Amino acid sequence: MILRTVFLRIVLFIAVWWILTQGRADSWGVGLISIVSALIVSLVLLPPGLFRFSFAGIFFFLLYFLSRSLKSGIQVALMAARLDPGFHPNIQEIPLRLPEGLGRVILVNTLNLMPGTLSVDLTASSLYLHVLDERQPIEAQVRDIEKLIAHMLCVELEES
Amino acid sequence: MAIPELLSSIFLVMGAAFFMAGTIGLLRFPDVYTRLHALAKVDNLGLGLIILGLLFQAPGLTVALKIILIWLLALAASSAVSFLIARRALNRGVAPWKAKEQKI
Numbered sequence: 001m002i003l004r005t006v007f008l009r010i011v012l013f014i015a016v017w018w019i020l021t022q023g024r025a026d027s028w029g030v031g032l033i034s035i036v037s038a039l040i041v042s043l044v045l046l047p048p049g050l051f052r053f054s055f056a057g058i059f060f061f062l063l064y065f066l067s068r069s070l071k072s073g074i075q076v077a078l079m080a081a082r083l084d085p086g087f088h089p090n091i092q093e094i095p096l097r098l099p100e101g102l103g104r105v106i107l108v109n110t111l112n113l114m115p116g117t118l119s120v121d122l123t124a125s126s127l128y129l130h131v132l133d134e135r136q137p138i139e140a141q142v143r144d145i146e147k148l149i150a151h152m153l154c155v156e157l158e159e160s
Numbered sequence: 161m162a163i164p165e166l167l168s169s170i171f172l173v174m175g176a177a178f179f180m181a182g183t184i185g186l187l188r189f190p191d192v193y194t195r196l197h198a199l200a201k202v203d204n205l206g207l208g209l210i211i212l213g214l215l216f217q218a219p220g221l222t223v224a225l226k227i228i229l230i231w232l233l234a235l236a237a238s239s240a241v242s243f244l245i246a247r248r249a250l251n252r253g254v255a256p257w258k259a260k261e262q263k264i
Contacts, residue, residue, distance in 0.1 A: 022223060047192065069208065076201045077202075091256055118196055119253075121247050121250055130256060
């Protein structure tokens with residue numbers, strides 16, 4: 001299991017290096033050092049065996065992410081263009097149901113790119129969000145994304 | 161004009177329009193939090209559309225993959241940086257701007 005994770009990560013880093021150098025053969029000396037360093041850092045920061053990815057989960061997550069990104073960008077563009085942007089900003093506390101670790105990091109970063117939400121603080125039990133319009137059902141959106149991430153990482157949501 | 165070139169131009173112009181809107185938002189929005197909203201979302205969608213437009217002109221597979229990789233890295237960076245700036249602002253006690261009717 002651990003060997004498989006290490007192998008997959010080596011393949012990933014080789015692919016990234018190959019893309020970055022556009023397949024040039026004379027850069028593999030530096031590439032080898034970079035790949036080994038990246039592997040060591042990744043094993044320290046994200047030890048293998050804590051989670052696994054579900055490919056169907058990644059697909060549904062990306063689908064949701066792309067459709068919401070479109071909405072999010074259009075919303076902000078319209079707000080910027082209007083004379084009165086119609087803000088009702090506030091900071092909301094949302095209790096977290098994802099277990100600590102990678103899932104929460106993905107949640108925080110996804111919400112920054114989603115319509116009307118910006119993560120401003122993260123504690124052991126709660127996420128603090130700055131929302132552009134507090135009248136919108138923000139918590140429902142967070143719960144949707146939480147479910148998608150839990151499915152993608154094959155983890156269970158905790159009761160809040 | 162060939163169809164790929166036409167699509168490429170359409171996506172590039174749309175991407176530029178979103179960058180324009182994001183920049184206007186950055187200048188017009190009232191506080192650091194609302195400005196970060198404008199920045200992160202525009203990086204996502206505006207850059208995404210420009211990347212899509214450039215993909216039609218990519219001369220080969222590695223260049224196309226590299227362009228997509230740039231988009232993903234820019235997304236991760238802009239999102240993480242937004243969070244760090246917002247958290248720092250909150251910790252330093254920068255109060256979020258409120259609409260007039262909210263203040264009452």
